[in-house]
Amino acid sequence: MRYMLIIHNDPALHPQPGGPEWDQLMADYAAFSEQLGNYTGAPLNDPSTATTVRIRNDETLIVDGPFEETKEWMSGYYVIDCDSLDQAIKAATMVPSAKFGSVEVRPVAEM
Amino acid sequence: MDEALETVWVRDRSRILATLIGVLRDFDLAEDALQDAVASATVTWAAHGVPVNPAGWLVTTARRKAIDRLRSTSASERRQRAWGELAIAWDIGDGIEPIPDDRLRLIFTCCHPALTLDAQVALTLRTLGGLSTEDVAKAFLISGPALAQRIVRAKRKIREAGIAYRVPSPDELPDRLGAVMAVITLIFNAGYLAPRGTALVNVDLCDEAMRLVTVVIDLLPDESEPVSLAAMMHFQDARRAARVDAEGLPVTMEEQDRSRWDRDKLARGLELLGRARGMERIGPYGLKASISAVHAAAPRPDLTEWGSIVRLYDALLTWEPTPVVRLNRAVAIAMADGPDAGLALVDDPDLASDLVDYHLYHATRADLLRRLGRRDEAIAAYRQARHLTDNAAEHRFIDQRLVAMVDPTDLTDPTD
Numbered sequence: 001m002r003y004m005l006i007i008h009n010d011p012a013l014h015p016q017p018g019g020p021e022w023d024q025l026m027a028d029y030a031a032f033s034e035q036l037g038n039y040t041g042a043p044l045n046d047p048s049t050a051t052t053v054r055i056r057n058d059e060t061l062i063v064d065g066p067f068e069e070t071k072e073w074m075s076g077y078y079v080i081d082c083d084s085l086d087q088a089i090k091a092a093t094m095v096p097s098a099k100f101g102s103v104e105v106r107p108v109a110e111m
Numbered sequence: 112m113d114e115a116l117e118t119v120w121v122r123d124r125s126r127i128l129a130t131l132i133g134v135l136r137d138f139d140l141a142e143d144a145l146q147d148a149v150a151s152a153t154v155t156w157a158a159h160g161v162p163v164n165p166a167g168w169l170v171t172t173a174r175r176k177a178i179d180r181l182r183s184t185s186a187s188e189r190r191q192r193a194w195g196e197l198a199i200a201w202d203i204g205d206g207i208e209p210i211p212d213d214r215l216r217l218i219f220t221c222c223h224p225a226l227t228l229d230a231q232v233a234l235t236l237r238t239l240g241g242l243s244t245e246d247v248a249k250a251f252l253i254s255g256p257a258l259a260q261r262i263v264r265a266k267r268k269i270r271e272a273g274i275a276y277r278v279p280s281p282d283e284l285p286d287r288l289g290a291v292m293a294v295i296t297l298i299f300n301a302g303y304l305a306p307r308g309t310a311l312v313n314v315d316l317c318d319e320a321m322r323l324v325t326v327v328i329d330l331l332p333d334e335s336e337p338v339s340l341a342a343m344m345h346f347q348d349a350r351r352a353a354r355v356d357a358e359g360l361p362v363t364m365e366e367q368d369r370s371r372w373d374r375d376k377l378a379r380g381l382e383l384l385g386r387a388r389g390m391e392r393i394g395p396y397g398l399k400a401s402i403s404a405v406h407a408a409a410p411r412p413d414l415t416e417w418g419s420i421v422r423l424y425d426a427l428l429t430w431e432p433t434p435v436v437r438l439n440r441a442v443a444i445a446m447a448d449g450p451d452a453g454l455a456l457v458d459d460p461d462l463a464s465d466l467v468d469y470h471l472y473h474a475t476r477a478d479l480l481r482r483l484g485r486r487d488e489a490i491a492a493y494r495q496a497r498h499l500t501d502n503a504a505e506h507r508f509i510d511q512r513l514v515a516m517v518d519p520t521d522l523t524d525p526t527d
Contacts, residue, residue, distance in 0.1 A: 001273045084275035085225060086283070107272055 002108035003088035005078040009101035010071050011046070028096035036091065041078035072101060079108065115161040116152055123166040125239045125326075129213035130170055132220075133276055135177050138238070138266045145169065147176035166210050214239065215278045215330045218323070222291045223274050230265035231294050233258055239326070240298075240319045250301060250316055285394075288331070292340050292396060295323050299344050303351070317348060335390035338383050339397040345380030346403040349373040361504055365412045377407045395430040398423050417447035434465040442475060450482040470499035474509065486516055 015021035033039070047066035054061045066073060075097065082088040085105070092103040131141035148169045162168040221234040236247045248258040268274070279287040302316025321344060327337045353371040356362050384400050387393075402423045409415040424440035438457065445453020456462070457476055466472035477492035490513060497509045 003273075082273075084277070085223075085273045086275060086277075086279070088273075089225070 001084070002079055002081050002110070003085075003091075004104075004106050004108055005041075005080065005088070005092050005095060006074060006104040006106065007076045007078075007095060007097050007101060008072045008104065009075045009097055011073075012071075014075075014097065014100045025096055032094055032096060035094070036078065036080060039078050039080045041076065043076040044074060046075075047073045075101070113153070115156065115165060116149070119165040119169065120149070121241075123169075123210075124241050125217070126210065126212055126214055127166055127169055127173070128238055129217040130210050131173050131177075132238075133211075133213045133216060134170075134174060136276065138269065140177055140180065141173070144173040144177035144180060147180075148173035151176070164209075170210050212330065214326055216276050218291055218327065219278055219287055220269065220274060220276050222287070222294045223269070224287075224290055225272060225274060226265050226268055228294070228297070230261055230268075231290070232297055233261050234265050235294055235323070236298065236319065237262060239323060242319065284334075288327075288334060288336060291327060292324075292336060295320050295327075295340065298323070299347075303347060303354075317344070320344060321348075333390070335387040335392055336394045336396045338387040338390070339394070339400040342380045342383035342387060342400040343396065343403050345376045345383060346400070346407050349376035349380065349407070359504070360507055364406060369410060369412075372407070380404070380407065395427060398427040398430070402427075415446070417443055421447050434462055435469075437462055438466060438469075438472060438475060445479055445482075450479045454479045454483065468499060470496045470505070472496075473499065477512070481512070481516060490516055 015025050033041075047069070050064075050066040052063045052065060052067055054063075078091075078095075080088065080091055082091070085107075088105050092098060092105050095103045097103070128141055128145060131145060132138055135141045135144065151172055152165075152169065156162070156165075218235065218239055221238060222231045226234070232251070233247055236242045236250075237244065240247075242250075244259055244262070245255050248255045251258070298316050299320035302318075302320060321341070324337055324341045324344065327334075328341060331337060349372050350364070350367060352373065353367040353369070354362060380400075381404060384397075384404055387397050387400065402420055405416050405419050405423070420443040421440065424436065424443055427436055428440065441453045441456035441462075444456060454476070457472075457479060463472075473492045473496035477489045477496060480486075480489035480492055493509050493513050493516075497506055500506070
């Protein structure tokens, strides 16, 4: 069964680029990704780089910014294959950002 | 025949259900199939006599009934997959061997942290406790349909999120076992705090909790924490008769008539605690039970060995460094070393801000201030405590204290 690990962070509580904490975080992520083996995933740029698209009544609406302005924003994701929720939760506990933010674990709906 | 069925039902229902869920991989299907099998038993056993292995008979029959159900309903792909698995599933219960005991898998699944606490309690009582939905609803003062919805959502979560039907691995076990014990504690407390003689609830949740912890103890014989939990429950249960006064007001342990404590239950608690201590790992429940035991050993409150209790709280803090544990430790220090020592800890700014909305924090402060003769501050703290709780019994209790403070001749200080 596939699960998406959705990482949310509050930048105020999360290490920022330029500094030993950041370097450590990057190293932790590299180690984590290697441990995962088979996966897809990526970090995301911050919400100020986002654009939101909607189509309503045949009209295309394009707006600057993310879907929702929140203190904690989505900063990355992984999609992994697991035998059970427990395995996915275990992987989520090892996501380096789990120490600062949250990792949502949601099953991928298989068609 | 009905008696035989009744006996099997009472003794083996949860075990049968646990096995069926393992075979069928579906809570609802297992419950429905079991119901079908029981209906079949009332007919077949009357005609052909009670089988040698009644529980096994029910399991095998339920499995066949499940296949019937899957065949007759418009099967989704998932169900068809289940049907295929069933066809090759091993046959159990035709012989005389007892059916396997899957209750551990069931209890750990019901108490999975991915479910809300309410759902864990409801599911545990329904599947392992064998209580009806109506009984569980009444016990927790919610409507039958609301509880049924809770259970439906929980089963759906188990299915859709892929919560596996398994006993956690050794590295997962301590946390997961803690969750199981938290659920059992909740059930016990719900039963303990229920007003006695309430005809509404015809089921004793304390008994259910005791039964559940016994199952866990039997199935995890190397774990000391469930044994400690059982000890704690005995200590608490022993105080039941003394817990409330004639008007139904709660009486603090300090003020309880200890001659009304049940000696047999205390003895049984001490026996269990001794057993737990003899096992390898001591944990938070072991420490909490030990604290209860120190109280139980004191024939009068002023004979309580508060020094031991302080040391036990020191140890408990390493496991649970929480504000409430810190507060309870401060109370013990106040008893051992005097109210000013206790107040110094209670007035710690971090603790104060953590517990600013907790009525017992202010009540504790008030009590310490009262014992130090700082009446105005004590009155203010009691009022703050009263403001933070809606519980009528607690209001009356605090009002009693306030009234006593306003009239100095009524002031009794147990530590004098």
